[in-house]
Amino acid sequence: MSAYEEFLTLGQHLHDRERIALYQFLVESQKARYLENACELENTGTASVQVADGEIQYVLKKGSLTYSARRKGDSTFNENLRQINLTDIPYLRKKRMLRFFAQSEVDVIWNFPLPGNFPQEASSYTINLYPYFDLRYFSNGKGRLLGLLKKLQMNNSEILEKLRVS
Amino acid sequence: MFQPKPVPKLPTLIKARVPVWVLAAAIVAQAAITVIGKPSDPACKINVQRVHSSTYSSEIKKLSEVKVKVSTECVIAQSHTVFRAEIEEITANNKEKIVKIFPIVIGRPRAESPDFVLIENLTAPCNDPGKAEYRGRVDAEVHLVDGRVIKISGASKKSNIVGCRISAE
Secondary structure, three states: OOHHHHHHHHHHHOOHHHHHHHHHHHHHHOHHHHHHHHHHHHHHOEEEEEEOOEEEEEEEEOOEEEEEEEEOOOOOOEEEEEEEEOOOOHHHHHHHHHHHHHHHHHHHHHHOOOOOOOOOOOOOEEEEOOOOOOHHHOOOOOOHHHHHHHHHHOOOHHHHHHHHHO | OOOOOOOOOOOHHHOOOOOHHHHHHHHHHHHHHHHHHOOOOOOEEEEEOOOEEOHHHHHHHOOOEEEEEEEEEEOOOEEEEEEEEEEEEEOOOOOEEEEEEOOOEEEEOOOOOOOEEEEEEEEEEOOEOOOEEEEEEEEEEEEEOOOOEEEEEEEOOOOEEEOOEOOOO
């Protein structure tokens, strides 16, 4: 089993540093798929993807991108779990969408993992208040400048390398 | 013989013109209307469990980690809870020192229990040798479905001694 396949089954046992590495891995490895999702969203206003044991539904409306998610087979979605506003500048818009897709998939892998050897307790749907592409995540809400400094000090290359070779 | 003229104890003007029982009934009715008209108290409670060693981490991942679980429960449905959690160490002179601050997380209730949010996965590496006494402490903001925000704080009822030490951040 590769590190990525294992991460898909860890769910609530995924540590924060593993989730950040997973986010970085998804941003760099799923770019082509995310560009397709972005295109679909721009054309139709909605896009759906499946990851781990979950389904994600993206909605783009008036420059606001949101996602809803549910466990595969569930009848209802958990609505509007995250939201970002998009700019009209095409390059920045696309970049922000790609990051949002990666963040949403990490959220879903964390909450709706594939069945595996790791027992999951009946936790609530949990996400970080600040996404990994927001520097305030790294300062825990104490400003972007401090967040940048903390981000530069962070080292999770070992986990990222494991994911890359998988 | 002189007979004093009886003087009425209350001047006529302030004599009650409404029977006392009617007045009492009116007061009771007013109180009942006030109680019924008031929205139910959206009291929420928070539960911060004891900090304990993570069995999963030691058995499956071969890592030494401690874990704390937190939950909020309200009398009405909630939209989500924002948790700011930390672990503090109780030092030898009985003072508290924060050794771990968790990233701020949001928990959303499950459909089957809309008034309850449980966060399972607050873990911290605990690699330094020795024993230490820890307690979880959480500030939470509960966002109710009717738009109200309830701020509550809580800590583990009891501190717990674990067989490892968290490196202070």
